[in-house]
Amino acid sequence: MGRKLIGLTVGFFLSMAMAYFLFPVSYNQIIYWLAPYLGHWLRFFFMYLFLIFGHPLSYPTVLVAWVVIGVVSGLFVRSIWGAIPVVIFIFGFTFLMMIFGLVAVFLPLILTGAIGSIDFMAILANIPPGVSLFDIITAPVIGPIINAIIGGIGDITGGGGAVDPSIILGVLQNMIVTTIILPLVLNFIILLVAAIIGGIIGRAIFPVRD
Amino acid sequence: MKQRYYQSSTPLIRSNKFTLLVATMSVLLLLTSFLPFFYQGTHSIYSPIEIVSFQDGIKHSMYHTASLQNFTMEGNVDLTAFVVGPDGSMTGTFVAAGDVGAFNTAAPHYAECLLALSIFRWGDYLDVLTGLMQVITNDTSGSSELDAMMGILDLLPPNAILMVFMGGSSAEIQIWGDAIHQDFENVLGIQFARIFGITIPIPNMTVGIEAYGYFGEIGSPDPVEIQGRDKFQGYMLNLGTSRRGGTELITPTLANDSIGGVGIAGFLNIGVLGGSPSPMKSTMQTPESITMAAWASRHEDKFFGSEEQTFNVNEFVDRTGTFSMGTLDGFEFTMLFPSDVNITSYTPTDMYNSSSPEGVMVIRTTGHWENDTTDIPNIVVNFEGDFPPGLSIRKTITPLIPVGGIATVTIQVTNIDPTETVYEINVDDSHAWDAYLNLPHSDVAITGSTAGYWASIAPGNTETFSYQISITGEGGYVAQRANVTYEDDTARVWEKTSNKVYLTVTYTSLLEFLLILLQDIPWSLPVLLIVVLMAIYAIIWLIKLLLGVFRKRPAAPPTKTGPPPDITPEEVPPPPDEYEPPAKPYPETTCINCGAPVPPGVSFCPACGAQVAED
Incomplete structure (x- = not known):
């Protein structure tokens, strides 16, 4: 269990460091814009959002992050079957942190009623330089969702025709699969494979005497 | 023989190399948390020279936020139907007209318009508008593009100036409005920094929205290729690309060598010179002398080269101004002046067109194209207007501070009028940070006075005051403009506003970020x-x-009798006399710790890892 605990600990901190230092610049712009109103946890949420739902093939930093996390954790565990539960927990921890960040951003605002006092016009009127909708619609994770919604609206309206519920469902399904589930699964698989590789390498370098 | 009664079953902690590795990794992780903001800091710091961001290892400009939209319009489109009202507001419609400029009206046309809607920082909301424009124009049905364009026009600031440039097969719409110098300096700095490696400060400038329309001919055997389209992407001002000549439509065989362009800088200057109509005059910035470079791009053999043109503008000297522009090959252009600007003289004399839209004066040259032997001569426009005495107010701030740090706001008031002293100068910056007061996640603390007063400022003199601000929350903060009121020598009161300033408050390290998060849980x-x-x-x-x-592991057999490990040797009771060691309770090849069989020659028990070899 000692190796697994160390692997877990290193994986936790590594995931946090990766999420922090590989933070996409477009998110930075959004955060600079909204953080004065939504608080520090916004960055925390976006950190893990990008790590969890960033498409590893579109954003190589996500791929690198999960590979590093998996390999390093596996190196410490030095066991294939030991590394797998460790990285599963790391992935779950990352996901929980994202949820926690989201809740920490909005729940206090909702419970304290502060969200009702936010002046949205002031938010729109105080956009820092460098921030534009272009940043938002091209931002990782958020951008594809917005684009999917926009494209979906175009498909749904179809130039003014009647709304077809099947088209709506198709758009939603496509959006969920391509922008949420697919990156999530890919990242998880990458982490697992990386952990197995790390376990093999770790076992080869530092054999476990058993 | 020394017996071991307890030994860890984990070989991990017995590996010195691995322990060293763990320690090293721990130290590195710890050091990492203390490292400065090396990744984000170098990419997100707001710099007045060049804003460059890196995303996924690819260099981006933070300001190249152009949105590119292709769409097709059927029929002819009259882009000249805009009207600038006397109050500066613009209305108008795109009208399907028979003739558009120098078009060959005998042929049907289609327009492939590249709306290179550079997302400028015009006022506070043009970003949003242009973004909406892009959103709306994703729907290619009907004429929603035009409606969207008109919607934007309706929302333009009243001091905006519209310029329409028509060509044989191209059209440009340029809409210029007042903007703050710092915005423009930054966005323009990208262009200059990239090309010349320098930054040319521009005290006051007008930026706006521009749209490019390229018209081709349906059924052309060689469809018009939009050359340099990539140049539109990501450039705020498209200084290197502008418009295409018109001969390609008329004589398609010349398409590849008939294209040229001129930087919009010249027109930009006119926008500044024109100022605003009377209702908004008091809030207009008085431009200072402007020297900037633009360049015309030519299209020869599908290659865009560049030429440099320099526009020197010295104006508002004693409330008169001069605009001059050097020789340009083959371009028509249109200048719109507010009606309260009196054009005293101009050359060439055939370019003045009094039949202008309501409320503006128009100077329009005739179109000349590159294959034409006639060039437009030097253009000089002298004008005068009832402008206020030149007083410049400029606000600066420390652009980047850590969370909880202190930024200094400095407001500098300069009398740039060469002859006239201004009086009773009152500067008010008390509302600059109103949008960020009483935020749930950050505190804004202002130290010092946000107001300044001087009885008079002589020509050429400068007065300055400053205050400090501290913000405890991360983010990009926009300080609104400071207002200054002053009187001229006839006791007439004028008012001006400064530029906005931007303050970025950010973390300096991961550790600081985590500590602040802990405080904000x-x-x-x-x-x-x-x-x-x-x-x-x-x-x-x-x-x-x-x-x-x-x-569950198999239960280990009871350990060998002996003193428990917490009993010192002194406390070990002496063995009774009748004690006799058991006759090999375990075979020699059995672990003394767990009883598992141990192969000969193995030092550690394969089951529990305990050392079985004697020391």
Whole structure:
């Protein structure tokens, strides 16, 4: 269990460091814009959002992050079957942190009623330089969702025709699969494979005497 | 013989190399948390020279936020139907007209318009508008593009100036409005920094929205290729590309060598010179002398080269101005002046067109194209207007501070009028940070006075005052403009506003970020925390359960009799006389710790890892 605990600990901190230092610049712009109103946890949420739902093939930093996390954790565990539960927990921890960040951003605002006092016009009127909708619609994770919604609206309206519920469902399904589930699964698989590789390498370098 | 009664079953902690590795990694991780903001800091710092961002290892400009939209319009489109009202507001419609400029009206046309809607910082909301424009124009049905364009026009600031440039097969719409110099300096700095490696400060400038329309001919054997389209992407001002000549439509065989362009800088200057109509005059910035470079791009053999043109503008000297522009090959252009600007003289004399839209004066040249032997001569326009005496107010701030740090706001008031002294100068910056007061997540503390007063400022003199501000929350903060009121020598009161300033408050390290997060944990939600912890705990047990981590090991046989490890040798009772060691309770090849069989020659028990070899 000692190796697994160390692997877990290193994986936790590594995931946090990766999420922090590989933070996409477009998110930075959004955060600079909204953080004065939504608080520090916004960055925390976006950190893990990008790590969890960033498409590893579109954003190589996500791929690198999960590979590093998996390999390093596996190196410490030095066991294939030991590394797998460790990285599963790391992935779950990352996901929980994202949820926690989201809740920490909005729940206090909702419970304290502060969200009702936010002046949205002031938010729109105080956009820092460098921030534009272009940043938002091209931002990782958020951008594809917005684009999917926009494209979906175009498909749904179809130039003014009647709304077809099947088209709506198709758009939603496509959006969920391509922008949420697919990156999530890919990242998880990458982490697992990386952990197995790390376990093999770790076992080869530092054999476990058993 | 020394017996070991206890030994860790984990060989991990017995590996010196591995312990060293763990220690090294721990130290590195710790050091990492203390490292400065090396990744984000170098990419997100707001710099007045060049704003460059890196994303996924690819260099981006933070300001190249152009949105590119292709769409097709059927029929002819009259882009000249805009009207600038006397109050500066613009209305108008795109009208399907028979003839558009120098078009060959005998042929049907289609327009492939590249709306290179550079997302400028015009006022506070043009970003949003242009973004909406892009959103709306994704729907290619009907004429929503035009409607969207008109919607934007309706929302333009009243001091905006519209310029329409028509060509044989091209059209440009340029809409210029007042903007703050710092915005423009930054965005323009990108262009200059990239090309010349320098930054040319521009005290006051007008930026706006521009749209490019390229018209081709349906059925052309060689469809018009939009050359340099990529140049539109990501450039705020498209100084290197502008418009295409018109001969390609008329004589398609010349398409490849008939294209040229001129930088919009010249027109930009006119926008500045024109100022605003009377109702908005008091809030207009008085431009200072402007020297900037633009360049015309030519299209020859599908290659865009560049030429440099320099526009020198010295104006508002004693409330008169001069605009001059050097020789340009083959371009028509249109200048719109507010009606209260009196054009005293101009050359060439045939370019003045009094039949202008309401409320503006128009100077329009005739179109000349590159294959035409006639060039437009030097253009000089002298004008005068009832402008206020030149007073410049400029606000600066420390652009980047850490969370909780202190930024200094400096307001500088300069009398740039060469002859006239201004009086009773009052500067008010008390509302600059109003939008950020009483925020739930950050505190804004202002130290010092946000107001300044001087009885008079002589020509050429400068007065300055400053105050400090501290913000405890991360973010990009926009300080609104400072207002200054002053009187001229006839006691007439004028008012001006400064530029906005931007302050970026950011973390300096991961450790600082985590510490601030800890302070900002929503402790008011203990239930939430408990639930989260319980969830983590449940997941751990679930994983262990699913993967069989809780497999029970075979019970180890009782250890060999002897003193427990917590008993010192002195306390060990002497063995009774009748004590006799058991006759080999375990075979020699059995672990003394767990009793498992140990192969000969092996130092550690394969079952429990205990050392079985004698020291």
